Amino acid sequence: MSQPELSEDELLQRAGRGDARAFDQLYDRLAPRLFGLLRQMLYDEKEAEEVLQEGFVQLWERAPSFDPERSKAFTWAVMLFRHKAIDRMRMLGRRNRLVDGAVLEQTTLGGSSQAADEALQDAERGEAVRQALNELPKEQRQLIECAFLKGLTHHVIAESFGMPLGTVKTNIRRGLLRLRDLLKGGA
The missing domain is CATH 1.10.10.10 (Winged helix-like DNA-binding domain superfamily/Winged helix DNA-binding domain)
Structure with a gap:
């Protein structure tokens, strides 16, 4: 019998405890949606790819601070990536x-x-x-x-x-x- 699929919140919590497999699964689930958001914000696929990569590094580092009582994993990630994109737009400007x-x-x-x-x-x-x-x-x-x-x-x-x-x-x-x-x- 196969194990039930973990929620994004559970994957983020596990990643926060250093579980690289959970982080990989979280990446697979979130990356396409976050990349779409970044591409819309930055109007540049190359810049969006760079911010996506930098954002996931930051997500890994900050995962221990995720609190599922305060927000959903995707919402938390969107805020983190949104801030990275805004920083990039300022730098480009x-x-x-x-x-x-x-x-x-x-x-x-x-x-x-x-x-x-x-x-x-x-x-x-x-x-x-x-x-x-x-x-x-x-x-x-x-x-x-x-x-x-x-x-x-x-x-x-x-x-x-x-x-x-x-x-x-x-x-x-x-x-x-x-x-x-x-x-x-x-x-």
């Missing part, structure tokens, strides 16, 4: 504002007599850079953003990511080379 600001600064430094079509080309270049950044592997993108958009030194980046300095420099260089190729139209 900051990145877009930084790139737009850099394009605007470049435009205004070029002189007030700059033609409107040049300003449009600058905006298009900014969008191309933004899209190319999004195509880089996550780690390279983060390191490049820290170095060039936040102005952090390689030493500070290495300390904050807990990486060897040489690894940070290598990943930034590889990311910049890949960014150059993407912007030239190569893949």
